[in-house]
Amino acid sequence: MPPRPRAVPSFLRPAAADPAPLRGRVVLVTGGAQGIGRGIAQAVLAAGGRVLVGDVDVEAGRACLDEWQAGDAAAFQRLDVGREASVQRFVTGALRRFGRIDGLVNNAGIADPHTGPLERLDLREWRRRLGVNLDGAFLCAKHALPALRQAPAGGAIVNVASTRALQSEPDTEAYAASKGGLLAFTHALAISAGPEVRVNAISPGWVATDGWRKPATRRSPKLSRADHAQHPAGRVGTPEDIGALAAFLLSPKAGFISGENFVADGGMVRRMQYL
Known part of the structure; x- marks a missing residue:
């Protein structure tokens, strides 16, 4: 008689993957109608969550809803993160529509990094960059925190x-x-908001967003072999790459992670380059 096979210990059995780790959760995504923000919003929906997209571009926001056909799981509201009254309306609108807030993704920002030589940089332009990219995250976190603290399984913020x-x-x-400043804000808020709310950051590198714009301006990205080859990962990034990471950080799977910055750039910051 052949010997009976030994039972595999439970800790050696692979855990079943949850196809919907954000099921029942409500996530706010600022700047979520195009580019990386849209990739994150779509990842939330794919993970079973519900999403409120905030963006200054109403045309782009409406296009998202038309293309997603996600029913009550997705909604759009115009949002200017540089104006506190607009942020307040955004958060109030989320609570009125969904009754809860479990996650916040502070993605809205001025994307163009170039402002010319510092000695010619106008103070108003300097303040405008900080006012949108940094003050916007502060305002959204400020007004969403009370609801995030009440999230049944704990809240999460991704900057x-x-x-x-x-x-x-x-x-x-x-x-x-x-x-x-946003990275410093991330680890400071993680200490202040924990343990009810976890706070992490994602630092994307080169992400091709041309195909993730609103229909009127959407196009295929023009990327060369050299563009891809310079990345240790072998390619330029996509909004799906950042969306997958954001969905993980918003989910219970990341429950022991807070105050961290996750670089998603295909390995570029680790590559030494000399002229």
Whole structure:
């Protein structure tokens, strides 16, 4: 008689993957109608969550809802993160529509990093960059925190920074300062908001967003072999890459992670380059 097979210990059995780790959760995504923000919003929906997209571009926001056909799981509201009254209406609208807030993704920002030589940079432009990229995250967190603290399984905030907080090109001081400030804001808020709310950051590198714009401006990205080859991962990033990471950080799977910055750039910040 052949010997009976031994039972595999439970800790050696692979855990079943949850196809919907954000099921029942409500996530606010600022700047969520195009680009990386849209990738994050779609990842939330794919993970079973519900999403309220906030964006200054109403046309882009409505296009998202038309294309997603997600029913009550997705909604759009115009949002200017640089104006506190607009942020208050956004948070109130989320609570009125969904009754709860479980996650916040601070993605809205001025994307163009170049402002010219510092000695010619106008103070108003400097303040505008910080006012949108950094003040916007502060305002959204400020007004969403009371609801996030009440989230049944704990709240989560993801701040979208940039690898430009860690390395720079010339004439990008205002952008770099805003994203560097966002990283400091992330770890400070993680200490203040825990344990009810976890706070983390993602710093994307080169992400091709041309195909993630509103229909009127959407196009295929023009990328060369050299563009892809310079990345240790072998390619330029996509909004899906950042969306997958954001969905993880918003989910219970990341329950022991807070105050961290996750660089998603295909390995570029680790590559030494000399002229």
